[in-house]
Amino acid sequence: MMGNWATRLSIGFLTLISILSISMIWIGHPNDIHLNGNTNPTSPDIHHILGTDDLGRDIGSRILDGARISLGVGLIAMTISVSIGTIIGLFSGFMGGLTDELIMRVVDFIMGLPTLFIILIIQVILGPSLINAIVVIGATSWMGIARLVRAEILSIRERPYILAARARGFSPWRIAIRHALPNAVSSIIVSGILTMGGAILTESVLSFLGLGVQPPQASWGSMLQHSTDYLYTAPWMAISPGLAITLTVLSLNFIGDTLRERASGGRS
Amino acid sequence: MPKMLKKSLSMICSLAIVLTATFGIGCARKSTGSHGTMNLRLSGEPNLLNPILTTDAYSAQVVGTIFSGMLKVNEKLELEPDLAESYDISPDGKTYIFKLKPNVTWHDGAPFTADDVVFTFNTIIDPKTNTVRRSNYVINGKPIRFTAVDSHTVKAELPEPFAPFLLSAAAEIIPKHLLDNTNINTASFNRNPVGTGPFKFKEWKAGQHIIVVKNPLYYGKPPQLDRIIFKPISDYNAGKVAIIKGDIDEFDINPQDLAEMKKIRHLALYEYDQLQYSFVGFNLKNHHLQDIKVRQAIAYAVDRKAIVDAVLKGHGTVADVPISPVSWAYPTGNAITRYDYAPAKSATLLESAGYKKNTHGIYEKDGSELAFTIIYGQGGKASPKNAEIIQSALGKVGIKLTIVPMEWQSFLRIVNSGKDPKKFDLCMLSWSLSPDPDDYSIWHSSEYPKGFNFIGYSNPKVDALLTRGRTVNNHTQRAQIYAEASALIGHDLPYLFLYYPRTISAVNQRIHGLSEPGPAGLFVRIEGVSAD
Numbered sequence: 001m002m003g004n005w006a007t008r009l010s011i012g013f014l015t016l017i018s019i020l021s022i023s024m025i026w027i028g029h030p031n032d033i034h035l036n037g038n039t040n041p042t043s044p045d046i047h048h049i050l051g052t053d054d055l056g057r058d059i060g061s062r063i064l065d066g067a068r069i070s071l072g073v074g075l076i077a078m079t080i081s082v083s084i085g086t087i088i089g090l091f092s093g094f095m096g097g098l099t100d101e102l103i104m105r106v107v108d109f110i111m112g113l114p115t116l117f118i119i120l121i122i123q124v125i126l127g128p129s130l131i132n133a134i135v136v137i138g139a140t141s142w143m144g145i146a147r148l149v150r151a152e153i154l155s156i157r158e159r160p161y162i163l164a165a166r167a168r169g170f171s172p173w174r175i176a177i178r179h180a181l182p183n184a185v186s187s188i189i190v191s192g193i194l195t196m197g198g199a200i201l202t203e204s205v206l207s208f209l210g211l212g213v214q215p216p217q218a219s220w221g222s223m224l225q226h227s228t229d230y231l232y233t234a235p236w237m238a239i240s241p242g243l244a245i246t247l248t249v250l251s252l253n254f255i256g257d258t259l260r261e262r263a264s265g266g267r268s
Numbered sequence: 269m270p271k272m273l274k275k276s277l278s279m280i281c282s283l284a285i286v287l288t289a290t291f292g293i294g295c296a297r298k299s300t301g302s303h304g305t306m307n308l309r310l311s312g313e314p315n316l317l318n319p320i321l322t323t324d325a326y327s328a329q330v331v332g333t334i335f336s337g338m339l340k341v342n343e344k345l346e347l348e349p350d351l352a353e354s355y356d357i358s359p360d361g362k363t364y365i366f367k368l369k370p371n372v373t374w375h376d377g378a379p380f381t382a383d384d385v386v387f388t389f390n391t392i393i394d395p396k397t398n399t400v401r402r403s404n405y406v407i408n409g410k411p412i413r414f415t416a417v418d419s420h421t422v423k424a425e426l427p428e429p430f431a432p433f434l435l436s437a438a439a440e441i442i443p444k445h446l447l448d449n450t451n452i453n454t455a456s457f458n459r460n461p462v463g464t465g466p467f468k469f470k471e472w473k474a475g476q477h478i479i480v481v482k483n484p485l486y487y488g489k490p491p492q493l494d495r496i497i498f499k500p501i502s503d504y505n506a507g508k509v510a511i512i513k514g515d516i517d518e519f520d521i522n523p524q525d526l527a528e529m530k531k532i533r534h535l536a537l538y539e540y541d542q543l544q545y546s547f548v549g550f551n552l553k554n555h556h557l558q559d560i561k562v563r564q565a566i567a568y569a570v571d572r573k574a575i576v577d578a579v580l581k582g583h584g585t586v587a588d589v590p591i592s593p594v595s596w597a598y599p600t601g602n603a604i605t606r607y608d609y610a611p612a613k614s615a616t617l618l619e620s621a622g623y624k625k626n627t628h629g630i631y632e633k634d635g636s637e638l639a640f641t642i643i644y645g646q647g648g649k650a651s652p653k654n655a656e657i658i659q660s661a662l663g664k665v666g667i668k669l670t671i672v673p674m675e676w677q678s679f680l681r682i683v684n685s686g687k688d689p690k691k692f693d694l695c696m697l698s699w700s701l702s703p704d705p706d707d708y709s710i711w712h713s714s715e716y717p718k719g720f721n722f723i724g725y726s727n728p729k730v731d732a733l734l735t736r737g738r739t740v741n742n743h744t745q746r747a748q749i750y751a752e753a754s755a756l757i758g759h760d761l762p763y764l765f766l767y768y769p770r771t772i773s774a775v776n777q778r779i780h781g782l783s784e785p786g787p788a789g790l791f792v793r794i795e796g797v798s799a800d
Contacts, residue, residue, distance in 0.1 A: 033660040035574035040581075055578060055656065124675055210646060215656045215671050216663075229524050229649065 007258040010251030014071075017248070021067035030061035031216035041234035051236040053226060059240050062218040066241070069219040070200050070248065073134050077199035080138025082145055082192045086181075089149025094157065094176045104150070107143050115140045116205065123211040130213050133206050137199045145191050152184035186263035190256050197252040204245050220245045304494035306779060306799050309507050309516040313475060313500040316458040319440035320392050320399050330498050333480050333794055334375075335440035335463035338366050338385065338422075343784040343792050345543070345596060345703040347434055351380070351441060351464065351487075361429030361741045364437065368420040372487045374443050375468045382416035387444035389414045389424075391452055398453045404436040429739040431746060432706040440465075466491040466795035475500065492781060492798035511535065517776040517799070518790065522649065523581035526772060535774045540785035541594045542771050545587045546650065546698040547763035548642065548658065552724040553689040556638055561621040563761045565614040567607035569665040570658055574609075576767050579653045583772060587765035589758035590699070590707065594787050596743075597705035597750035605759040614665045631666045639668035640693035645679040651696050654766065669694075688717040688724070695722075698769075703787075705750035708734045711757060725762040 024030060034056030044051040050060040092103040119136050126132050156162060157180065165175045206212035207221025215222070220241040227237035314327035319335045322328050338352035349355070352366045372380040392401050393411045405412045410427035417423050426433060443462055447455060461469050466488065467480035478498040482491045499516060501507045511519035512532055521529055529535055550557040550566075557563060572586045588604050591597060623631040623638065631638045642658065644651045652673065659669040674682075682691050701707065709715050712734050713726035733753040740746055758765065773790055775782065778800040783792035791797060 031660075033657055035571065035578050035657065055653065128673070210652070210673055214673075215652070216659060229522065232528065233524065 004258070006254045010254040013247060013251050014255075017064070017067050017244075018071060021064045021071065024061065024065045024068065030065040031057060031218060033057060041230055041237055043234070044236055050240045051234070053223075053237050054230065054234070059223070059237065062223060063220070063240050063244050066218040066220045066223060067244065067248075069130070069213050069217065070203060070245070073130070073137065073203040073219075074196040074200040074252075076134050077138040077141065077203075078192050078196040080135065081142040081195050081199075082188060083142075084139065085142035085145025085191075086149050086184075086188060088142070089146040089184075090153060090176050090181065092146070093150035093153025094172055094180070096154075096157075100150070104147070107146055110140075111143045116202070119202065119206065120209070120211065123206065128206075128211040128214060130217075133203060133212050137202050137206075141195055141198060141202075145188060145195065148187055148191050149184050152187060153180050156180045156183050186259070190260040190263060193252055193256040193259065197249040197256070200245065200249055200252075304492075304799055305497060306493050306495075306797065307497045307499060307516045309510065309519055310478075310498050310500045311507075312502050314478070317461045317469065317472070317478075318442065318452070318455075318458040319463075320388065320397065320401060320442060321453070321458065323400055326500070330478055330480070331440060331461070331463075332465070333467040333496060334461050334465045334469050335442070336465045337438045337440045338368070339434070339438035341435075341438065341703050341788055341792075343786045343788055345594065345787060347438055350438075351385075355434075355437075357741055361431070361739060362426045364424040364426070364433070365417070366422040366424070366437070368422065369487055370420055372464055373485050374445075374464055375462045375483060375485070376443075376446075377485070378443065378445050380441075380443075380464050381419045382422045383419075384441050384444045385422045386414045386416050387448065388439070388441045391442070391447070392439070396453075401436075401439065404433075404439075407433075429741070431738055431741050432702075432704045435702060435704045467493075467496060470495070486795065489793075489795050491795040493794075496794075511774050511776070514776060517779050519774050521772050521774050523583045523772065526581070526583075529774050532774075534777050536777050538773045538775065538782075538785040538790060539583060539770050540773075541585075541592065541768060541787055543592045543594060543701040543703065543787040544698055545590065545592060545701075545768050546654070546696070546766045547587070547590075548654075548766065549695045549697065549723045549763050550761075551690060551693055551695075552726075552762060554640075554693055556633075556636070556640075557693065559621055560761060561617045562623075562638070563764070564607060565617040565621075565665065566662060566667065567761055567764050568610045568613040568617070569667070570661045570764065571609040572766055575654060575657055578657065579650050580767065580769055584767040584769045587768050589754040589765065590710070590763065591705060591750065591754040592701060592768055592787070595701070595703075595705055595750075597747045597754070599751035599755045599758075603751065603755040605755070607761065611661075611665055618666070625666050629666055630668050637668065638666070639670070641670045641672050642694040642696060643672045643674055643679060643682065643692050644696035645676040646673045647676060650769075654696060683722045686718045690717065690722060690724075705746070705754075706734070706737060708738065711753070723762055725757070725760070727756060727760060730756050730760075 041054045042052045048058045052058055092100045122136050165179055203212055204221030207219040208225045212221055213219040223241040230237050310326040312326045314330055316322055317331055319331045322331055336350050339347045340350040342348050353369050354367045356365045374380055391397050392399055393405050407427050407430050413425040415423050446457055446462055466483055466486045468483045470479040470481045472478045479495055481495040501510055507519050510516045550563055552558055576584045576586055588606050618631050623633045626632045642655055655671045659671055662669045710720045711725055711730055713731050715721035716724045730753050733749050737746055737749040780798050781796040782790040
């Protein structure tokens with residue numbers, strides 16, 4: 001029950017921030033630099049609700065502009081990882097036997113790799129860019145979903161209606177997609193939403209290290225990085241992007257958890 | 269719920285009080301127990317303490333207290349006699365005679381003679397020695413010949429006149445009696461050095477400290493300090509904590525921290541110029557950037573004063589020429605062409621060069637947009653901000669700039685590729701200059717594509733001046749030659765000169781006898797430094 005208002009707040013927060021961030025495409029120039037001999041970040045006031053940074057940019061509008069990057073990266077990376085994970089999970093679960101065994105060991109192996117370092121290496125080799133970041137994040141976060149889907153399929157595939165479908169001679173792919181997959185959809189969605197939170201965090205880390213979005217485009221991670229020189233003198237430069245990341249990931253987690261409860265509650 | 273929150277808050281408060289108290293005690297104990305000792309921060313762990321082999325600034329910092337050279341660079345960046353008493357240059361500029369001080373001894377008591385000097389330079393010239401200094405003693409492929417005329421006279425014969433040699437002659441001298449017939453690259457001497465300087469090597473604990481102690485046999489003014497402890501602290505923030513706590517006595521701070529440091533009572537702050545400038549280099553083989561009007565348009569579009577204010581917090585000066593204002597060869601004010609911020613001129617210049625704005629608001633000519641990339645090596649705090657400001661400024665004028673920060677090695681690979689053309693449009697970098705104004709390797713046309721003239725600059729007048737500057741020995745004449753060359757280069761705008769950054773040093777008030785703050789630092793006369 002407690003999850004209810006938190007979830008509603010979360011949905012409200014994400015919706016608001018999405019609408020505002022999209023509207024930033026048309027209004028304002030969030031990344032314009034204003035150097036008026038002013039050599040210090042200015043604290044929050046009536047003109048700049050969240051203050052400005054050391055290059056005279058309004059932090060509030062950059063947070064909203066950066067939201068497009070963070071949410072966009074999260075969404076696309078999530079789509080990529082859900083697609084890869086679902087296909088591999090479906091295939092592995094349905095084939096069973098040695099193939100399943102092999103694929104799952106490969107998944108175990110990939111899960112054992114230090115993902116962040118692999119992402120860093122790839123970004124250094126291919127050069128920092130947003131597209132690379134998205135693809136790499138998506139391509140390294142599908143394993144959980146693959147295991148989840150496989151587990152669902154394994155439990156479904158011995159059920160009478162699947163056996164019946166087999167007996168009628170339907171092709172395995174038709175059975176997998178038309179009959180088995182729909183049963184796994186709810187857990188895929190839940191897992192996808194949680195993955196999205198993870199992807200947003202990873203993007204922040206990459207941008208913090210200078211390997212994510214490139215200027216003038218802002219992202220929450222790069223704003224945090226920019227603030228490190230001013231932690232004591234202008235803490236608002238760090239607090240806003242930090243809060244934005246925390247609240248967004250928290251919201252996604254709340255929504256994911258509520259959906260999971262609903263899904264499992266519905267089944268039992 | 270609110271009750272619990274209160275409780276945990278008060279716990280945090282008391283914890284903070286305990287922590288400050290502990291720090292306070294630590295601080296007091298440190299400052300009372302360190303009479304006659306100075307603690308200096310090294311920004312990294314030295315690899316060797318041999319003056320002819322070292323390549324990094326922090327090794328050089330330690331080496332400078334242990335060893336001395338025939339000459340030394342003073343606060344005014346001029347050379348003055350050190351181990352040498354006097355020197356003479358023949359009228360043709362090819363023979364140098366150095367008279368050495370008598371009665372100088374090595375830290376182990378052995379006498380210092382001309383043989384040590386000859387041994388040092390011959391070891392540097394020896395191709396088997398793993399040193400980056402060899403090129404200073406080889407002129408056009410021919411090595412300089414060093415001979416001992418008598419026990420305290422050294423003769424250097426140059427294949428041709430080469431004025432910057434005097435600075436190379438100031439290199440620190442190593443003892444022949446300890447290093448003759450050893451492999452210099454692997455000698456145990458390199459971690460247990462013996463010199464002639466004001467301080468003797470005592471102890472090196474890797475990762476912890478290097479200790480040098482007073483040399484009672486020093487030939488100059490007797491050193492005041494009993495010892496100097498060098499502490500490798502690579503992290504800036506750790507260094508900042510150390511200077512505040514009193515663990516180290518000198519630290520170069522970032523301008524952002526100035527206000528905070530001013531409040532700390534035991535610190536004195538010194539601000540001084542460096543022999544250094546930051547710039548954006550134009551690849552002059554790029555067909556847009558070849559046109560001086562395009563380069564001028566870029567220069568007028570960028571408010572460099574605002575960059576100094578925003579990025580360096582005003583602790584620097586706008587640069588217009590490739591030589592530092594503290595150098596003795598800096599040109600006079602009216603000889604310098606200044607491209608001060610005037611964005612309106614940018615548009616006029618581009619239009620007169622035949623460029624027109626396209627539908628995206630970007631200038632183009634013959635279907636080719638003024639769209640560039642700027643590359644720089646990651647790591648510095650200033651570069652990303654400079655790049656963003658320049659990007660924004662050029663965008664307003666109608667020139668597109670993409671920022672590509674690179675890992676250092678990849679950056680150097682492009683810039684030093686040795687090939688023509690090089691794969692960059694603009695590159696951001698800083699030059700640290702030597703006290704001698706000879707920057708032949710940066711500006712002479714023969715230094716492209718191999719050499720430091722990686723932008724492909726070529727001006728016959730500048731070439732002639734740089735060549736002449738190496739053969740003239742008269743100080744005043746050389747100053748004029750290099751001033752003229754710098755002014756010409758500044759006018760040609762091969763770089764967008766950004767600024768001369770200033771160093772801000774915080775020094776513990778208990779340290780006295782610092783030298784006049786300047787590009788040579790605060791410890792030019794380390795023997796005169798004392799501590800309460």
